Amino acid sequence: MIEVRDLVVRFGDRAVLDRLTFTVVQGELLCVLGASGSGKTTLLRAIGGLLRPTAGEARIGGEPAESAWRRCAYVFQAPRLVPWRTALGNVRLAQELRSGRANGEALRYLDMVGLAALADRYPAVLSGGERQRVALARALVVEPDVLLMDEPFSALDQATRARLRDELLRIWREHKRTIVFVTHDKAEAAALATRQLVLTKRA
């Protein structure tokens, strides 16, 4: 599903990613680990087509990054919800942006993350964990082939984090998505991953 070949990303003189090659098969849940600054977010951005690599390539389902972004959805570390839209409105917005219009699926996805009862709430009156659930529903609603998640639960307390992790595993099993999940928490990676990729920081 994902092919990363000889990927190089340089910022100035420094190669943050230096000839990285690996593949992720359909349905895998790959956890990417590594110290702060080792290039985890950079790798995710290159896979999602948010950053053009210096050399090499990342393909999704055989497509190059320029068009592959349509097959991905991104969950950022902070939920990044639109404040003047309700929880449901935020999920619908993702559909509108992707396909031009929203449909009834938005509520189904909010229900899937346990938030149907709060569909009409605005982000300002949701807790951090609830906002992150909306962000997860917003990523899932476009039915991406690949879900790219950048430390999505790191701002949450342990209990909420464990609950969302279980929910993610349930959704992953049910829907057979391919997931790349960045974390610096080894226990989290051990609980989630079918495979782990550890990046080391270069001088």
Ligand SMILES: Nc1ncnc2c1ncn2[C@@H]1O[C@H](COP(=O)(O)OP(=O)(O)OP(=O)(O)O)[C@@H](O)[C@H]1O
């Ligand atoms: N656009 C950019 N321009 C210059 N340097 C950058 C840019 N983006 C990232 N970097 C640098 O590249 C390195 C890797 O950054 P990256 O964000 O991928 O790290 P990370 O592994 O995600 O770290 P963290 O765990 O702190 O999120 C860092 O040293 C960062 O300062």
Ligand SMILES: [Mg+2]
């Ligand atoms: Mg990062």
